[in-house]
Amino acid sequence: MNDKTAAKSSTPLLRARYLRQPTPFCAGCGHGIFINAFLRAADEAGLDFGRTVFVSGIGCGAWVPSPHFLADTLHVIHGRAIAFATGVKLTRPELEVVVISGDGDLTTIGGNHLIHAARRNLPIKVFCLNNWLFGMTGGQVSATTPPGAITATTPSGNPHRSFDLVKLARGAGAPYVARWSVARPRWLRQGIETALREPGFAFVEVLSICPTQYGRANRGQWADKEASLPWAMLSWQETHCISRRKAQKEGAEGKIVVGEWREGEEPWDV
Amino acid sequence: MGKFKVELDEALCKGRACAICQNACPQEVFAVSDQPTPQGVWPLRVASPEECIGCRRCELFCPELAISVQEAGGREQEARGEGQEGPVVAPDYGGWTTVPSRLSAGVHFLSGNEACAEGALVAGCRFYGGYPITPSSEIMVHMAHRLPEVGGTFVQMEDEIASLCAVIGASWSGIKSMTATSGPGFSLMMESLGYAVMTETPCVIVNVQRAGPSTGQASRPAQGDVMQARWGTHGGPEIITLAPWSVQEMYDLTIRAFNLAERFRVPVIVLADEIVGHLYETLTIEPEIRCFNRARWPQDSPFGTEADDGVPPMPAFGEGARLLVTGSTHDARGIRRTTDPQTQERLVRRLANKLLAHRDEIDDWETHFTADAERLVVAYGSVARSALWAVQEARRRGQRVGLLRLKSLWPFPDEIVTRYAGDCREVVVPEMNLGQVVREVERCTAARVTPLPQTNGEIIDPRRILGYLLEGRWER
Numbered sequence: 020m021n022d023k024t025a026a027k028s029s030t031p032l033l034r035a036r037y038l039r040q041p042t043p044f045c046a047g048c049g050h051g052i053f054i055n056a057f058l059r060a061a062d063e064a065g066l067d068f069g070r071t072v073f074v075s076g077i078g079c080g081a082w083v084p085s086p087h088f089l090a091d092t093l094h095v096i097h098g099r100a101i102a103f104a105t106g107v108k109l110t111r112p113e114l115e116v117v118v119i120s121g122d123g124d125l126t127t128i129g130g131n132h133l134i135h136a137a138r139r140n141l142p143i144k145v146f147c148l149n150n151w152l153f154g155m156t157g158g159q160v161s162a163t164t165p166p167g168a169i170t171a172t173t174p175s176g177n178p179h180r181s182f183d184l185v186k187l188a189r190g191a192g193a194p195y196v197a198r199w200s201v202a203r204p205r206w207l208r209q210g211i212e213t214a215l216r217e218p219g220f221a222f223v224e225v226l227s228i229c230p231t232q233y234g235r236a237n238r239g240q241w242a243d244k245e246a247s248l249p250w251a252m253l254s255w256q257e258t259h260c261i262s263r264r265k266a267q268k269e270g271a272e273g274k275i276v277v278g279e280w281r282e283g284e285e286p287w288d289v
Numbered sequence: 290m291g292k293f294k295v296e297l298d299e300a301l302c303k304g305r306a307c308a309i310c311q312n313a314c315p316q317e318v319f320a321v322s323d324q325p326t327p328q329g330v331w332p333l334r335v336a337s338p339e340e341c342i343g344c345r346r347c348e349l350f351c352p353e354l355a356i357s358v359q360e361a362g363g364r365e366q367e368a369r370g371e372g373q374e375g376p377v378v379a380p381d382y383g384g385w386t387t388v389p390s391r392l393s394a395g396v397h398f399l400s401g402n403e404a405c406a407e408g409a410l411v412a413g414c415r416f417y418g419g420y421p422i423t424p425s426s427e428i429m430v431h432m433a434h435r436l437p438e439v440g441g442t443f444v445q446m447e448d449e450i451a452s453l454c455a456v457i458g459a460s461w462s463g464i465k466s467m468t469a470t471s472g473p474g475f476s477l478m479m480e481s482l483g484y485a486v487m488t489e490t491p492c493v494i495v496n497v498q499r500a501g502p503s504t505g506q507a508s509r510p511a512q513g514d515v516m517q518a519r520w521g522t523h524g525g526p527e528i529i530t531l532a533p534w535s536v537q538e539m540y541d542l543t544i545r546a547f548n549l550a551e552r553f554r555v556p557v558i559v560l561a562d563e564i565v566g567h568l569y570e571t572l573t574i575e576p577e578i579r580c581f582n583r584a585r586w587p588q589d590s591p592f593g594t595e596a597d598d599g600v601p602p603m604p605a606f607g608e609g610a611r612l613l614v615t616g617s618t619h620d621a622r623g624i625r626r627t628t629d630p631q632t633q634e635r636l637v638r639r640l641a642n643k644l645l646a647h648r649d650e651i652d653d654w655e656t657h658f659t660a661d662a663e664r665l666v667v668a669y670g671s672v673a674r675s676a677l678w679a680v681q682e683a684r685r686r687g688q689r690v691g692l693l694r695l696k697s698l699w700p701f702p703d704e705i706v707t708r709y710a711g712d713c714r715e716v717v718v719p720e721m722n723l724g725q726v727v728r729e730v731e732r733c734t735a736a737r738v739t740p741l742p743q744t745n746g747e748i749i750d751p752r753r754i755l756g757y758l759l760e761g762r763w764e765r
């Protein structure tokens with residue numbers, strides 16, 4: 020096999036070992052690609068699902084661990100996953116605590132808890148599935164919706180700017196921050212594994228896709244009319260993501276920089 | 290046969306609306322099936338496996354993990370979940386135990402808020418998550434000093450929302466947990482209070498009431514949150530609420546709150562007020578206390594019981610139970626059933642019945658001079674101190690008046706009020722609000738019920754109550 024980062028476990032074995040049931044996600048939902056990468060990364064990192072608590076809030080992203088992961092799952096109220104996770108981690112430091120939720124949940128309604136967990140360097144791992152809007156409630160604007168994007172509540176385009184989640188988390192003091200894209204599953208898998216091995220607070224923004232809400236509302240901008248809508252979105256994301264190394268050489272104009280940022284670098288470093 | 294074996298589980302495939310594998314594959318190995326499934330999905334299929342070059346893009350991209358790519362002739366991996374079991378924990382049925390007091394037996398002189406914190410510690414509280422707010426902050430400060438001494442964990446959270454969330458998380462870690470607050474913070478906790486009810490999470494919330502609405506008078510007493518305690522969270526669940534009237538009861542009822550929380554797997558509210566919180570008086574410590582611990586029994590359903598008023602066992606995280614804790618409507622295992630009418634009705638009824646069917650363990654009250662009373666004063670919290678003085682004075686002047694002091698407010702002790710209101714011709718309810726418990730009292734008796742409301746941020750002067758009892762006046 021010509022894949023250096025190949026997972027050791029076969030796909031059916033990963034399913035049997037870590038998953039309770041198939042997902043209810045829409046066809047081509049990027050969150051499923053994240054699940055795929057996460058399970059391979061967790062398997063490689065040796066994450067013991069019997070000693071791991073997955074905490075999630077409300078929204079499509081929050082359904083990733085619950086009820087799907089064969090582990091303890093704490094599926095909580097909207098926006099507060101990190102606050103619940105704080106209580107778990109502080110009282111049971113020997114357990115791994117992993118928060119997986121969406122951009123609406125973790126950064127729009129729940130941003131306060133994110134910055135405070137980063138400030139405290141609480142040793143939990145936070146994966147924010149960023150699909151640029153509220154998927155489950157019908158495609159409304161979120162704090163990460165790009166300016167100008169069409170959503171159910173911005174029919175003439177989003178009039179506001181969006182959060183740069185990497186800068187947000189870095190500014191709040193997170194010692195490890197990364198951004199990866201589901202359009203690059205190998206990078207994503209490796210990035211998740213790295214984050215899971217971090218000793219302190221780790222925040223990973225995962226650029227996901229929501230074909231059902233974001234895709235339908237904004238499909239005009241994806242060039243490849245032949246591809247399925249999910250693939251057109253993934254292609255757009257792939258061509259618009261640029262690694263840190265490349266961005267440092269070529270600049271990042273019009274691109275989304277992916278990679279990892281560690282404590283000690285200036286928060287505004289590319 | 291090519292060099293690689295490509296398998297696609299059509300039962301998992303979400304079909305041509307996805308088609309990610311087809312687009313991702315450089316070799317056109319995949320094609321849409323000729324037939325849709327009975328569900329109307331047109332799954333992908335492996336059409337040209339011999340073309341596969343083993344790049345594994347399809348396998349890594351598939352959102353459903355429906356595809357596997359193996360080297361042909363490679364060893365099959367057995368699909369079973371070995372090596373991933375959590376620790377096996379012996380059944381622990383919990384129940385009543387006796388524990389030695391943490392303060393030395395005898396008489397102490399403490400504030401109500403300090404007594405509350407000490408009560409929590411002896412009851413077994415080992416996690417406090419809170420946010421500063423007058424007039425409750427002394428509880429938090431005391432816990433910040435004392436919890437580390439007993440191996441507990443203290444954290445000041447970023448707001449009251451996060452405080453109760455952290456408390457609930459800690460409780461699922463198997464740790465007795467609490468927070469304390471006052472009106473504005475209590476309002477912020479309402480959503481997670483409902484979550485604690487729905488997920489059957491034991492925890493204690495102390496509300497040292499201050500004058501509202503809104504910011505109101507932060508350092509002034511009130512009893513304006515009685516209805517909020519019961520009805521503040523949406524969905525209308527039953528919620529145990531206790532009302533201490535002294536420093537002694539700030540201690541005793543906090544212990545009781547933890548015991549009830551553990552016994553019934555519920556959040557319990559200690560509804561204090563600024564007066565009992567800041568009051569200094571003597572507190573008598575017994576050598577030991579009775580203490581209830583939750584049943585932790587990983588083998589049983591953690592979210593349901595056969596009985597419609599049962600309390601399920603509560604394993605903690607990390608004990609191999611693979612818990613599914615959710616605020617959505619769920620079955621006995623925690624699986625969401627968000628459109629099933631039976632599950633919703635059964636769950637909501639059990640959450641109420643597990644308290645309502647055990648009123649004998651919850652209702653708590655005290656009476657003074659009720660045996661021959663023609664008139665009854667019903668009071669709670671610090672106001673009952675004024676009421677008791679007024680009743681004693683009225684007795685001295687020949688009035689046949691008694692006092693029923695409610696120590697538990699919710700579930701409202703209907704039968705107790707009905708019993709003591711009995712043949713009384715009038716029931717009088719002084720409260721530091723515009724009339725909340727009085728409405729409940731009205732439900733429970735045919736006697737004339739008179740509200741004595743006061744909401745000026747001052748304790749109700751005992752002479753005002755006496756004035757009413759003697760002359761029927763309730764003036765400013």
Ligand code: SF4
Pocket residue numbers: 043044045047048049050079080150154155228229230231232233
């Ligand atoms: S609505 Fe969007 S994010 Fe939610 S499952 Fe469907 S595609 Fe995924």
Ligand code: SF4
Pocket residue numbers: 047297301302303304305307308309310311332333350351352353354355356
């Ligand atoms: S990527 Fe997976 S779910 Fe999507 S069409 Fe292919 S097999 Fe089906």
Ligand code: SF4
Pocket residue numbers: 293295313314315316317318340341342343344345346347348358
């Ligand atoms: S491994 Fe590569 S070539 Fe083979 S079927 Fe999958 S995507 Fe196509």
Ligand SMILES: [Mg+2]
Pocket residue numbers: 078121122123148149150151152153154161
């Ligand atoms: Mg979203």
